[in-house]
Amino acid sequence: MTTTEPQPGRTVAEVVTDTVAALEGQRGALLPILHAIQETLGCVPREAVPVLAERLNLSRADVHGVVSFYHDFRAEPAGRTTVKICRAEACQAVGSGRLVDHVRDRYGMELGETRSDGALTVDQVFCLGNCALGPTVQVGARLHGRVDTAKLTDLIDSAMAS
Ligand code: FES
Incomplete structure (x- = not known):
């Protein structure tokens, strides 16, 4: 996928919220949630961080720290x-x-x-x-x-x- 645009009619916040709802019961849910968001959107957009923090009861710094620590996560979509x-x-x-x-x-x-x-x-x-x-x-x-x-x-x- 080469765009941060979510599927028609869905905002980034909605994709994040749906992904959290599907996976938040997992132990150590943040990583699988981030992978799922990247799979859906092609990246983990910056605007996903505050939504994730709020939904998972984490600080924005915590979420940002994980996203930036793992080189596989990108803020912009990768090339083809x-x-x-x-x-x-x-x-x-x-x-x-x-x-x-x-x-x-x-x-x-x-x-x-x-x-x-x-x-x-x-x-x-x-x-x-x-x-x-x-x-x-x-x-x-x-x-x-x-x-x-x-x-x-x-x-x-x-x-x-x-
Ligand atoms: S150092 Fe292990 S694959 Fe390059």
């Missing part, structure tokens, strides 16, 4: 192609920094950015559980190991073309 470059130690040691430089040079993007046309988002992550085969990159839902700059170009261009 998402690329995550692992920057944790094992991948850094085998060259993930070169991939970051390559994204900057070839695509003109910094980590955390989404292209203005919504085609591509590039993020950093800290370990994808594929440490022995680094540098590791996730494109969409798929992990790729031993990624060099040529392979990264291929992966990104193929994903954007499909």
Whole structure:
């Protein structure tokens, strides 16, 4: 999904309220609720934070803290192609920094950015559980190991073309 617009006729507050109502009985409900909101809206919009805080009897700072701690949650919708470059130690040691430089040079993007046309988002992550085969990159839902700059170009261009 590439927009924060909820389904026709539903506001962000209504989506949040419905999601809380469905999941608030779970233990540690905030995380599953945030995931469900992101699944529905493509992101966790800033305006969702006060609604969540009120509904879950938490402070806005508590909710904001959780949203900002987990890199998977985003305030703006991701691009149609998402690329995550692992920057944790094992991948850094085998060259993930070169991939970051390559994204900057070839695509003109910094980590955390989404292209203005919504085609591509590039993020950093800290370990994808594929440490022995680094540098590791996730494109969409798929992990790729031993990624060099040529392979990264291929992966990104193929994903954007499909
Ligand atoms: S350090 Fe990159 S996958 Fe674990």
